[in-house]
Amino acid sequence: MSHTTAPGNTSSPPHEVDECRGVLRVYSDGSIWRSNKPSFQVPIHDDGSVLWKDVVFDSKHNLQLRLYKPASPYTSSKLPIFYYIHGGGFCIGSRTWPNCQNYCYKLASELQAVIISPDYRLAPENRLPAAIEDGYKAVKWLQSQATDEVPDEWVTDVADFSRVFISGDSAGGNIAHNLAVRFGFGSLELEPVRVRGYVYLAPFFGGTVLTKFEAEGPKDAFLNFELIDRFWRLSIPVGESTDHPLVNPFGPISPNLEELEFDPILVVVGGSDLLKDRAKEYAEKLKKWGKKIEYVEFEGQQHGFFTINPDSEPSKKLMLVIKKFIADIINSV
Structure with a gap:
């Protein structure tokens, strides 16, 4: 405690x-x-097929990330790198929570990738932009591994720094979006690391004007509106509203996304998730502006369905969607 x-x-x-x-x-x-x-007391499914370890990526704030890799990869080629940034409304959650760990085991095994799951400072002790800055540092840590004379061979022996994907769940999806804006197409500031695409899983966006589903959606939703409102109240900078640029991608003082060039983006949401409308609007607007963006909605599914039950049929279908998104990009390079 x-x-x-x-x-x-x-x-x-x-x-x-x-x-x-x-x-x-x-x-x-x-x-x-x-x-x-953790708020989710579920058994950890560690069968030894995926190896993992923790690494400090920011000693000033004692922030760690958890690395995962298949114990026996299917290929002798180097593996793509897939960031999984946990959710929790910017206020709770950790790389060590069992639901996060179980999903990372699945990702490492199914995607045959090195998974990087970073922690970040939480609100209200550390309000935004702290979490975004920490997400940025977690990716810069990878760049240091690619350029360091004495890197961590646990990573460098198996990881392909030219095939990196940044994914986030809920608040982590918000962080992934803000990193996509910051790094831009080609992620030039990260060389020799190259981000190829982004995956937003039920991204946590907000705004002062409620969407139809936020206002009229199920009151018994896993992530109900009262909790959404509380998370924002505790995490946005004091004196700011949910139209803050880090919260609302289309807010009155947010950067104009039409003018920015992005790497491909996959947006995923559950059909019963109160955040659905915002995710859909995000994808539709970016698509209209000519960005490479794909939107997938899983009918009847709640917020975070893929970590709550990674073995459900919708979760398995989602894994295939992510797999295809990655393969299509890698094969086009």
Whole structure:
């Protein structure tokens, strides 16, 4: 457990003002309690077919990333690299949570890729843009491995730095979008690392004007609107709204995405996810502007269906969609 205090009114005992999934509590005096347990208590499926280890990528903030690779790859060729940035509304979640770990095992095995799953600083202790900056540093870490005289051979012996894909789940999908904007087409600042495409899994976008599905969608959704609103309230910079450029890609002061050139993007969302309309609008607008973007919606599926049950039929179909997206890009290079 961790507990941090902030200066505040000490005349009356502090009371809880916000709570997220039982693992984060915010109190009236500004103090914060975090559980060291995950909000998803599921068994970890480690059968030894995928190897993993942790690496510090930002010593200043003691941030780590978890690396995965197939124990016995199907090919002698070097493997593509696939970032998986976890979700949690910018407020909760970790590379160590069992649902995140299980999905990374699946990705490493099914995609036959090196998976990089970075942590990032969480809100409200570290509000945006902290998480975006940390996502950026996690990718720059890979560049350091590609250029270092003494790199980590655990990665460099098997990884192809010219075939990198950046993926994120929910808040991680938001981070992936903001990295796509920052790196631009060809990811020139990362040379010799080359990002080939982006995969946004139920990306967490917002805005001051509610979408139809946010307003009218199922109240019992796994990610309900009250929780969406709380995550944003705790994570956006103090005094800002959900039209902040990092939150709303089409906000009044957001960069004009029509003028930017992107590497190919795959956007995936569940049909019962309250974030659906924003993901669809994002894909449709970018497509209209001539960007290489694919949108796939899984009917009846909730937010995060692929990590909640990685063995479900929709999750298996999603893995095939991701596989094809990667293969089509690699084969066209």
